[in-house]
Amino acid sequence: MxxxxxxxxxxxxxxxxxxxxxxxxxxxxxxxxxxxxxxxxxxxxxxxxxxxxxxxxxxxxxxxxxxxxxxxxxxxxxxxxxxxxxxxGFEPASSSVRWRLSLSDLGEMMFLPPLAQAMRAESPHSQLSNVSVAARQVSSALDAHDIDLAIGILDPSHGTIASERLFQEHFVAITAGDWRPASGRVGASLSAKQLAAASLAVAAPAATFHGSVDSMLTRLKLNDRIMLRARHYGALPELVTRTDLMAIVPQMYANSLAPRYDVRTWELPEHGPSYDVCMVWHQSATSDMSHSWLRSVVRRLFQRSAVDTTNPQK
CATH class of the missing domain: 1.10.10.10 (Winged helix-like DNA-binding domain superfamily/Winged helix DNA-binding domain)
Structure with missing residues (x-):
């Protein structure tokens, strides 16, 4: 036979x-x-x-x-x-696709809950996993089909990778609600002098490390003001509410903390470093109906115009 x-x-x-x-x-x-x-x-x-x-x-x-x-x-x-x-064709309501995303720890906190909510409502048989992939390895993971989509501070130059900008974000400072600068007037923004007098906490997760914060602090000669370096953003709210530390975080994250923590948000000098948040995928999936649907969900939930820097749902 x-x-x-x-x-x-x-x-x-x-x-x-x-x-x-x-x-x-x-x-x-x-x-x-x-x-x-x-x-x-x-x-x-x-x-x-x-x-x-x-x-x-x-x-x-x-x-x-x-x-x-x-x-x-x-x-x-x-x-x-x-x-x-x-x-x-693709029918989300009856599909049982297993989606593999790559999100940083902050991306998991900010993007995964709305995505899960949409999936449960629109494609309840689908499964969703967050796969840990370092930013520099995202292109290789997409090439190998280890992941279907990545969201974050990503700009892959690999010719097989497609990318779409979701929104522009910038960094702000957060402190305990009763924290005040050592000198100068109290407003929505910090001056370079006020920032120089603060004790700083920053996060540098390996998956999405963004060098612009360090570059800003180096330019302002404030690297010696970093009193604490965390691997993830999750600990920063507790740190600033329990100490006199000031943390530098993305504005989207700062906005999400207000209902749960007594924190105050401050604009940084020169409006703080900014960056693009993108979703990236392998070009071979561009015309796939199921993948197109996934991208449309991500777009609907998170894409916003440059002038809207507060509400990720728009």
Whole structure:
């Protein structure tokens, strides 16, 4: 038995006869003539060296070999059909796609809850995973299909990677609600002198390290004011509310803290460093219907204009 010599179209005939118990009915199901269906059955019997079906009062009855083979074939043909159909169309409500995203720790806090909410409402059978990938390795992970989509401070130059800007963000400072500058007037923004007198905390997660904060502090000669370096953003709210430290964080994150923490947000000198937040994916997925749907959800939830820097839902 050489599988390479088998015409795979014959397997559809085998499954149709198994389902219908009739050569004539199987031909009707597949839009084949009765002679063509009979010929296909003869070829199947030769290939498998088995009768496959024997006559009974209720029609054709599968042999023991057919009973072993056909149920597995039915399952595999259904999977194949669903795969082919998914190229032509995509129904989120019935889909069971397993999405693999790459988000930093801050991205997981800011993006994953709204995404999960949308998925549960619109595609409840889909699964969502956040895969840890360093920013410099995102292109390679997309090339290897280890992830489907990444969101963050990303600008891959690899020719196989597509990118779309979601919004522009900038860094601000957060402090305890009762913190005040050591000198000068109290307003919405800090002067360079006021910032120079503060004790600073910064986060530098490996997945999305953004050098512009260090560059700003170097330019202002304030690197020696960094009293604490955290690996993640999650600890910073507790740190600033329990100490006199000032943390430098993205504005989107600062805005999300207000309902839960007694923190105050301050604009940094020269409006603080800014950056683009993008979603990136492999170009081979651009025309895929399911992936297009995923990108549309991300776009709907997070894309905003340059003038809107406060509400990520717009």
């Amino acid at each position: 050489n599988f390479r010599q088998l015409d795979l179209n014959l397997l559809r005939v085998l499954c149709a006869i198994y389902r219908s118990g009739s050569v004539t009915e199987a031909g009707r199901m597949l839009s084949l003539s009765q002679p063509a269906t009979s010929n296909a059955l003869a070829r199947l019997r030769t290939f498998f060296d088995d009768e496959l079906f024997v006559r009974s009062p209720r029609g054709l009855h599968p042999t023991r070999k057919a009973q072993r083979i056909v149920p597995a074939l039915l399952t595999q043909l259904q999977v194949l059909e669903e795969t082919v159909v998914s190229v032509e």
